[in-house]
Amino acid sequence: MTSPAPEAFLELRDLRIHFPTEDGLVKSVDGLSYKLERGKTLGIVGESGSGKSVTSLGILGLHKGGRAKISGEIWLDGEELVGASADHVRTLRGKKMAMIFQDPLSAMHPYYSVGAQIVEAYRIHHKVSKAVARKHAIDMLGRVGIPQPDRRVDDFPHQFSGGMRQRAMIAMALSCDPELLIADEPTTALDVTVQAQILDLMTDLQREFNSALIIITHDLGVVAELSDDILVMYGGKCVEYGSAEDIFYRPEHPYTWGLLGSMPRLDREPTERLLPIKGTPPSLINVPSGCAFNPRCVYADRTEGKSTSQVPELLETEGGHLVRCHLPRTERRSIWDNEIKPMMEST
Amino acid sequence: MPGSDPPGHPGRTIVVAFIVRRVIAAVLMLAVVSMATFAIFFLIPRALGQTPEGMASRYVGRDATPEAIQGAVKRLHLDDPLIVQYGRFAKGIVAGEDYSLGPKKAECPAPCFGFSFNNNQPVWPTLVDRLPATLSLALGAAVLWLVTGVSIGVVSALKRGSVLDRAAMTVALAGVSLPIYFTGLVSLSVFAYTLGIFPGGGSYTPITENPVMWFQALVLPWITLAFLYAALYARLTRAGMLETMGEDYIRTARAKGLKESTVVTKHALRATLTPILTIFGLDLGLLLGGAVLTESTFSIQGVGKLVIDAIRGNDLPVVLGVTLFAAFFIVLANLIVDILYAVVDPRVRLS
């Protein structure tokens, strides 16, 4: 049974995506909720395996018909998608919601020209002739900043440079003016100058189309300037959620601190980490008892043992800023203000 | 850099240059193959102490007099230095040769692969005579196995783990493991001798003589041969399909809102089929050089049957002829596959 349609353009309610495997149940996404309005940008941050990509594929309905067990609700523009038919969700894909994938070399079909792949995307949702679609594809390529788009339209993905391919990928995703755009690690494979160009392009286009944008990344730096809100995921759960300001200036979760400490900065060696996150991401089958982050948490001993025995709740700390941590709020503030922040500023 | 890359499809000059280069390489390769075969049948026996008379005695009757054996040595030129013998063979291919068959000299016009030591028939016309049977068998079976093998593989991959998948893969395993000799004889026994639906062994008739009989006689050989390959191809397709379906570009295709059927046929199948096409070309090329087991089992007088009998009978000219013939088809198949590959996969360049 689903609850009444929300006001928000996109809302996830207690989304769970579990995969049964021979080794056990993989809880890739385990109780995730958030909202996103048109014209707004949400950054989802987390290590690989934290469930951020699985969530977005879930929104697109790409787990339907597979092995995944999905529960909870996904509301998009007043429609619930978890319970909707696969075929109906398919008609929304590409048109209502679109996705920009990471690594466009593998995400684009090697045997079809870039133009053909955009044309295909366009013609799924628009009954137009090939010639019209081709013209549109050239338009789109031009708009994402590909020079001589009328010539490059027939090139194959491998003939494009990395940045060009990413632009083409964006052109493909935007070809049907989607209202929800999900960008999964859109700049991972690119060098820094190109990264900035692509990010600028995406925000420009978002403004132009007034779409809702989700940027998924493991790199806080990418979302720092673009996002209105930021969601930090760990072990399939949201561990901290807040406005960009909250996350960057008043972060309260030890994992977020770790991510902030890993941000590449021009004044530091790229490999040097101020606050390394020790250990590896948690197993999604045998999730550590209590707080999933506890084996890696430097401050776990300050929770009076709750860290390993109780799963912490996601609680509001102030004005829409949510944190999932056993540390008392004062303790968290104190650690940030007195231990982390000075260390980050000193270098 | 924008615009600096050459177009993805091979240009005509590139293709021509490529073909010329490959043809030259192929001719060289055929020469090497012929030398190697020649060496196996002539040099090695000589090195092991075989005399020209000893070799000639194989090709005369059991009670042949020393004079008759000497005659055979002379007739087959077994006493010439090996290099001269090889030279004569090579010259025969280009310029033809004359042979003594009795009262008169027999002419063997180019391309003359010599005369069979065992039945004194010129090799080239024999090869040409046997080719249509092999072509009929190989091409028919190829169509059959490609269609069935690939469809079963695709369905199996899409219904991975289902009863259908398991059943298909079990049958495919059987198909790969069972020898043609066995499946062929069983199918003959059941469908030809017990049920009488199809004609029995040895009933191959050229299509030019009787197309209906041609078809009927080939049904069982086609199925038998195709069974083996279909099994292989089903497994290959299934594995390839499973791999392809996990590719990022398939996810992209779905994310665009494509129907699953389009995703499978247009995006997944095309990528899956490309490597299979390569294997298919080589398999077919190999088969055109003779489907030895199937031809033997069903008594089809094709190139394969010819060569297996020639090997058994130490009939060097025939063995050499068929080897070169088969090598030619394999080289040709390679060439076609390479060109096709470049057409299908834009990332591949002919160079």
Place this chain on the structure above:
Amino acid sequence: MRKTNALALAALGTVLTMGLAACGGTAGGGGNTSSGNNATGDAASAAKHNDAYTKVVNPSDAKGGTLKYALSDEPDSMDPGNTYYAWNWNFSRLYSRPLMTYTAQPGEAGLKLVPDLAEAPGEVSADGKTWTYKLKKGIKYDDGTEVKAADVKYAIARSNFTDELTDGPKYFAQYLDSGDYKGPYKDKDLNNFKGVETPDDYTVVFKLKAPFSEFDFLAANPQSAPVPQAKDTGVDYEKAVVSTGPYKFESHEVGKQLNLVRNTNWDPATDSVRKQLPDRIEVQFKQNAEDIDNRLIAGQIQVDLAGTGLQSAGRAKIVNDAKLKDSTDNPFTPFNRYAMISTKVKPFDNIDCRKAVQYATDKVATQAPWGGPLGGEIGTTAMTPTTVGYKAFDLYPNGADHKGDLAKAKEALAACGQPNGFEANVAVRGDRTKEVQVAEALQASLDRVGIKLTIKKYPSGDWSAQYAGKPDFVHKNNLGIMIAGWGADWPSGFGFLSQIVDGRFIKASGNYNMMELNDPSVNELLDKGIQTTDATARNEIWAQVDQKVMESAAFMPFVYEKTLIFRPSNLTNVYVHPAWGMYDYTWLGVKQ
């Protein structure tokens, strides 16, 4: 020695035929000469196993239909002058008529020669060196021209004196007094061939180097069938043989297919042995051997041309099905399968050591690889039961059950001065599975009396040229026992024995007298026999030779080979001809 289909033989399994009950009844060749012409009623349903061995099964004079033959191998040549296959000497009579041939009757009567192209058997001169044959008048080729004596002479010249036609035997070259004649391909003038004279168009005179009283047997070889010189194309002649028999070539794709059709110029009045029942005869070469059996059993073809019998799978089917078994015959082939014990290699140079082997051998065990009783009858003589002159005897009775008389063997060993046995080698063609199995059985047999055999395997291709047929090699490698086989080119004691027991035939290479028996009394008896014109007296002498050979203890027969051949129910007029141990191919018809 005739060729058999080596592949077919090698493929005969043994496992499946183990433990079969002996199929007796016809051992010894039988003397029943009842002709199928007199039989009436539906013989097809009543025919039993081995019936065609003694009488004509499915007798019928119904004409028409297509008779289908299949052969797993390809022939050396379909040219009657250029072939050494027994089946081809039988089959080629459909389109070629030699001077003499065998009576068309089952059993011993079939071994009697009758004139074919000739009017009467050869007339021999007083010195035994000139044989004269008169040709029947009015015998025509398929193109209507008449057969002339010169064509017979030419046929002998081309088949025996040319380098090109190498596949047939060369007996005429061996026995005819023809000087250094170069053959008709090098010497175009046939008058230079002095071995054969043709005083007129209907008389052929053979001039021999020495008396040879069995010349009629040579004249029965298809090499004496006439060939017009103008039509001879040498090796290619097999593509279009000119016919004198009831059938003629319609088409012949060498190594693939031969089609024969009725020859309207054949006059049955001149022919006492052949019939002309089917409209058409088709032969497929190079057919899958196992499939041939299945097609026979299904009635899709009528005859396995090689006449060497069913393969292992086919045999298994037969022995498990009484009804199918009734459609088979189990005749002797001309082959004796035996071991030769070297008289030169120690310790076998001592006759008692050879005798020890004779007594100790378990002949049931050595019979098994040939397919048990269906594959051969245990042998005790050098000649086979279907040889003219054969007499049954057993000099080395090795127990009532033939499993060996170990006490006698030990006695012999003691007499040889080797009471505890000794070590020796047995040579075998390594690629002949059955012969290897025989060697293994022999090894196990002799082990019981302390004779330790080591099996030495050699390739069959050079077996007689390089290995067992080369006495030097035999001596150097101490090959005490050699596993071999022999089939006669004509079914007489001389035809069978001369090559393998005559001490004067011991050759430095290509030797078939591998035991190197050089017994003057044997040699003399052979000479005496071949000069004896009286057949009865002559055949008596062959039996004596056999006795002498066996007395040497150097020759140890395993089995008189038998085949299991299938006769489909739609095959008519079927009987086993004793000269070939297969059906008489000139008699067969097909039910439509």
